[in-house]
Amino acid sequence: xxxxxxxxxxTPAAPAFPPHPGTPPPAATRRRPVGAVDLGAPxxxxxxxxxxxxxxxxxxxxxxxxxxxTTTRLRPVRPRHPFRTAAAAVCVVLGLGLIGxxxxxxxxxxxxSADPAAHxxxxxxxxxxxxxxxxxxxxxxxxxxxxxxxxSDRVWTRLAVAPDSGCTTALDPLLLKALRPAGCARLLxxxxxxxxxxxxxxxxxxxxxxxxxxxxxxxxxxxxxxLDGRADLMPRAxxxxxxxxxxxxxxxxxxxxxxVLAEVPVVVFAVSGFADGRTVTAPQPAxxxxxxxxxxxxxxxxxxxxxKGLADRVERGLRRTVTDHTGKPE
Numbered sequence: 124x125x126x127x128x129x130x131x132x133x134t135p136a137a138p139a140f141p142p143h144p145g146t147p148p149p150a151a152t153r154r155r156p157v158g159a160v161d162l163g164a165p166x167x168x169x170x171x172x173x174x175x176x177x178x179x180x181x182x183x184x185x186x187x188x189x190x191x192x193t194t195t196r197l198r199p200v201r202p203r204h205p206f207r208t209a210a211a212a213v214c215v216v217l218g219l220g221l222i223g224x225x226x227x228x229x230x231x232x233x234x235x236s237a238d239p240a241a242h243x244x245x246x247x248x249x250x251x252x253x254x255x256x257x258x259x260x261x262x263x264x265x266x267x268x269x270x271x272x273x274x275s276d277r278v279w280t281r282l283a284v285a286p287d288s289g290c291t292t293a294l295d296p297l298l299l300k301a302l303r304p305a306g307c308a309r310l311l312x313x314x315x316x317x318x319x320x321x322x323x324x325x326x327x328x329x330x331x332x333x334x335x336x337x338x339x340x341x342x343x344x345x346x347x348x349x350l351d352g353r354a355d356l357m358p359r360a361x362x363x364x365x366x367x368x369x370x371x372x373x374x375x376x377x378x379x380x381x382x383v384l385a386e387v388p389v390v391v392f393a394v395s396g397f398a399d400g401r402t403v404t405a406p407q408p409a410x411x412x413x414x415x416x417x418x419x420x421x422x423x424x425x426x427x428x429x430x431k432g433l434a435d436r437v438e439r440g441l442r443r444t445v446t447d448h449t450g451k452p453e
Contacts, residue, residue, distance in 0.1 A: 167428040226345030248387030261313035270432030279315040283363040323368040324395040341381040351381040352408040358392040370400025377421035393434035395426040
C-alpha cells in the first residue's frame with residue numbers, strides 16, 4: 124500500500140478577540156524584565172493589531188545609573204615587588220636617621236654654649252661701633268633727670284664726636300696695659316658740656332675683642348683691685364676747638380669713671396673738668412666725688428656727677444640698642 128501522504132500540522136486559528144488584558148500573553152511574547160533594552164521592532168500579535176496595548180501610555184524604563192558605554196574598566200593592581208618593599212623600608216630608616224641626627228646635632232650645639240643670649244649680645248655689641256648711627260650712641264642732647272648733686276636735673280649738649288680710632292693714642296699707656304687682656308677693637312669718644320657751659324665731659328666707648336670669659340675676668344679685676352679709682356688709670360679727654368672744651372686736656376681732668384661691661388664687649392668711661400681750662404692738681408674718682416662729705420673742688424662743682432651721669436646714660440643707650448637688635452633683655 125502506498126504510504127499515506129504527509130500533511131502539515133494544522134495551524135491553530137487565531138482567536139477572534141485578543142486575550143483579556145488581565146490574561147498574561149504567551150511566553151514568546153511576554154514583556155522583557157525591567158531594565159532590559161530591546162532595540163528591535165515592537166512585538167505583534169499573530170493575526171491581531173500591532174500593539175494590543177496601544178490605548179495605554181507607554182511604560183518608560185528608568186535609565187541605568189551608569190551606562191555600560193561610560194563605565195571605566197578598573198586596571199588590575201599589580202602585586203608589590205619584594206625589591207620595592209625593601210627599598211621603601213630602607214628610605215624610611217634613612218629618613219628617620221637623618222631627622223634624629225639633626226635633632227641631636229641641634230641639641231649638642233645648644234648645649235655647647237652656656238649662654239646663647241650673651242653670644243648674640245656680644246656679636247651685636249662688638250659691631251655697634253660701625254653699625255649703629257653715631258647720634259644713637261652719642262645723642263646730640265642727653266637729659267639727666269636727677270643726675271646732678273642733690274638729685275638735680277642735668278642736660279648735656281654734644282660739642283663734637285672724635286673720629287673712631289684705636290686705643291694707643293687715645294688712652295694713657297697704663298690704662299691701655301690694664302685693658303690689654305680684652306683687646307681693643309675700636310674706640311669712640313664724644314665731648315659734652317652742661318647747660319651752663321661751666322663743665323665739659325668726654326665720654327667714651329671702647330669696643331674690645333674679648334669673649335665672655337675675658338670680659339668677666341676684666342670686670343672682676345677692676346672691681347676687686349679698685350682699678351677704676353686709680354688716678355694713673357684715668358681716661359684721656361678729647362678737646363674740641365672753638366668750644367668750651369677747647370682747653371680740655373690731661374691737666375684739666377678733675378673726675379672720672381670706668382665701667383667694664385660683662386654682658387657686651389664694651390668698656391664705658393667718662394672724664395670731666397672745668398670749662399675754663401683750669402688745672403686740677405687733685406683729681407678724684409666719681410664715686411668719691413659724689414659722696415656727701417666730699418670737699419674737693421671737683422666734688423663741690425659736681426664734676427663727679429657730670430662724669431657718672433653721662434657715662435650711665437650712654438651705657439643705657441648702648442644696652443637698649445643691643446636689646447633692640449637681639450630681642451632679649453641685657
